Amino acid sequence: VLAAGGVDEMLDRVLLAHGMAEALTTLTTDHRAVLEHLYFRDRSVAETAARLGIPEGTVKSRAYYALRALRVACEERGLVP
Structure with a gap:
């Protein structure tokens, strides 16, 4: 049985998670793919570039702009201050 605080924490x-999933849908497919490889699959820039068939510099650029766009999407949803 969860204590009241535990239930509140779980709900939060x-x-x-729902808000982040929704925010991720606002990204382009290319940006989402880079973030998926780098952060959800814990791959390096080199591994991500090889898997996606793009230069490492493109991975870095897409990650930078994807994170900027994701921050805006999260702010719009009240997920970050």
Whole structure:
């Protein structure tokens, strides 16, 4: 049985996860793919570039702009201050 604080914490995590999933849908397919490889699959820039068939510089650029766009999407949803 979860204590009241545990339920509140779990609900907060579920809402954050839902908000992040929604925010990720606002990104372009290319930006989302780079973030998926770098952060969700824990791949290096070199591994991501090889898997996606793009130069390492493109991976870095897409990651930079994807994170900027994701931050804006999260701010719009009240997920970050």
